[in-house]
Amino acid sequence: MTSHAADALSQGLARPHACHWPNCLKQVPPARFMCRAHWFTLPKDLRDRIWAAYVPGQEITKTPSAAYLAAAREAQAFARNHVPAKRAAPPAPQAALF
Numbered sequence: 001m002t003s004h005a006a007d008a009l010s011q012g013l014a015r016p017h018a019c020h021w022p023n024c025l026k027q028v029p030p031a032r033f034m035c036r037a038h039w040f041t042l043p044k045d046l047r048d049r050i051w052a053a054y055v056p057g058q059e060i061t062k063t064p065s066a067a068y069l070a071a072a073r074e075a076q077a078f079a080r081n082h083v084p085a086k087r088a089a090p091p092a093p094q095a096a097l098f
């Protein structure tokens, strides 16, 4: 094995990457799609599809399947449209005064 190939391999295995949730900068292992909190925010059927399409080692070969990319895009679309429950507008307190 050449030293160049060894370097590429060790980087692929060791280098963490950021969570795929938009604007989440949490570092996660290469085989993890999102940090734990965001992963469990995804609907279960979407998580199941990402795992079903995941091929061990794809983060090293950089050749994920079309099914994986489609599920990944759907997860990111879900994330962009996701509004945390705590952002819901509270009822206007002034309404009680009239």
Ligand SMILES: [Zn+2]
Pocket (backbone or CB within 6 Å): 019, 020, 021, 024, 025, 026, 034, 035, 036, 037, 038
């Ligand atoms: Zn995250």
